[in-house]
Amino acid sequence: MSRFCLPRDIYHGKGCLEELKNLKGKKAMLVVGGGSMKRQGFLDKAVNYLKEAGMEVEVFEGVEPDPSVETVMKGAEAMRAFEPDWIVSMGGGSPIDAAKAMWAFYEYPDTSFDDLCTPFNFPELRTKAKFAAIPSTSGTATEVTAFSVITNYQTGVKYPLADFNITPDVAIVDPDLVSGLPVKQVAYTGMDALTHAIEAYVSTLHGPFTDPLALQAIEMVLDYLPASYDCNMEAREQMHYAQCLAGMAFSNALLGIVHSMAHKTGAAFSTGHIPHGCANAIYLPYVIAYNAKEPEAASRYAEIARRMGLEGTSQKALINSLREKINEFNAKLNIPKTIKDFGVNEAEFKEKVAHIAELAVGDACTGSNPRSIDPAAMEKLLNCTYYGTEVDF
Numbered sequence: 417m418s419r420f421c422l423p424r425d426i427y428h429g430k431g432c433l434e435e436l437k438n439l440k441g442k443k444a445m446l447v448v449g450g451g452s453m454k455r456q457g458f459l460d461k462a463v464n465y466l467k468e469a470g471m472e473v474e475v476f477e478g479v480e481p482d483p484s485v486e487t488v489m490k491g492a493e494a495m496r497a498f499e500p501d502w503i504v505s506m507g508g509g510s511p512i513d514a515a516k517a518m519w520a521f522y523e524y525p526d527t528s529f530d531d532l533c534t535p536f537n538f539p540e541l542r543t544k545a546k547f548a549a550i551p552s553t554s555g556t557a558t559e560v561t562a563f564s565v566i567t568n569y570q571t572g573v574k575y576p577l578a579d580f581n582i583t584p585d586v587a588i589v590d591p592d593l594v595s596g597l598p599v600k601q602v603a604y605t606g607m608d609a610l611t612h613a614i615e616a617y618v619s620t621l622h623g624p625f626t627d628p629l630a631l632q633a634i635e636m637v638l639d640y641l642p643a644s645y646d647c648n649m650e651a652r653e654q655m656h657y658a659q660c661l662a663g664m665a666f667s668n669a670l671l672g673i674v675h676s677m678a679h680k681t682g683a684a685f686s687t688g689h690i691p692h693g694c695a696n697a698i699y700l701p702y703v704i705a706y707n708a709k710e711p712e713a714a715s716r717y718a719e720i721a722r723r724m725g726l727e728g729t730s731q732k733a734l735i736n737s738l739r740e741k742i743n744e745f746n747a748k749l750n751i752p753k754t755i756k757d758f759g760v761n762e763a764e765f766k767e768k769v770a771h772i773a774e775l776a777v778g779d780a781c782t783g784s785n786p787r788s789i790d791p792a793a794m795e796k797l798l799n800c801t802y803y804g805t806e807v808d809f
């Protein structure tokens with residue numbers, strides 16, 4: 417048995433933020449991040465729409481990037497005091513992820529992060545509130561997914577929460593909110609979306625419900641990401657929808673080892689954080705080469721290339737074209753070819769790579785990767801992504 421779960425309503429189109437007017441409820445808690453929504457006037461707009469819906473509104477501001485356990489607990493406490501029947505989260509991935517966890521602790525104050533960490537083991541939500549999500553970046557697609565990541569800064573542990581209970585009820589995908597996105601973020605989040613779609617398409621859990629969404633997302637990213645990067649607003653609008661489609665696919669088909677590697681290398685080096693989408697973009701062509709040694713995955717990568725009209729008559733040539741296309745995109749988007757070029761120090765890389773390989777193999781995304789991997793092979797693969805060498809194993 418498989419389950420396919422999406423928000424009940426996904427509003428999309430310029431100005432659809434206005435749909436907040438039509439939510440039915442008494443009290444809304446609006447959860448936002450560091451201030452970009454406020455500066456651009458979207459916070460005020462959202463508050464006013466919710467008031468027009470006849471709701472009393474309270475705002476929880478200041479959710480940090482990579483939201484902490486403390487922020488989640490503070491938010492849940494504020495919710496218990498205010499008792500909203502709608503939780504509305506607006507912003508990049510972080511405020512939406514944080515609000516999802518706040519929601520669980522609002523409804524179940526006695527639960528713990530360790531309880532929630534077991535995948536697909538959440539208590540039944542929606543006993544107190546429903547959840548609406550409004551993304552202001554075009555990549556994570558947390559507005560339609562069953563995932564949230566919360567960081568415990570005391571122990572350095574990231575809690576990846578996964579359960580269809582936290583798939584939002586309503587997603588509002590309004591491209592006006594991404595019109596001011598810095599181009600670096602357009603590049604990184606766009607490549608994150610492409611990685612979501614490609615990993616979902618070859619995942620061991622892919623199926624007839626997720627495949628069309630993944631393919632459509634890949635096609636749209638290939639068509640629109642370069643122009644979106646060049647600040648063409650029509651292309652940026654299409655990218656906002658493409659990342660959402662990719663999210664619908666991967667929320668149900670899950671991901672693969674590109675994400676395992678990005679998760680475990682993101683904060684591993686003293687030379688600085690490797691942004692999630694940038695890490696994915698670097699690793700993707702190498703992982704395709706590794707996974708393509710598995711025949712089923714190879715035929716699916718070739719199928720992507722064929723559907724996208726890329727060149728090649730043999731399976732091998734088609735897979736090469738797909739990898740070349742990704743390299744071409746990375747070059748256009750100013751994303752380096754290796755993590756060495758990103759600036760990771762060689763001595764530090766060598767010292768840490770074995771441990772990182774072990775952690776990456778243990779990541780939640782490894783299980784649905786189409787080809788299995790052990791720590792020794794992962795270490796070799798990471799070495800390829802450092803030195804830019806061919807994956808021939």
Ligand code: FE
Nearest residue numbers: 556608612692
């Ligand atoms: Fe991602």
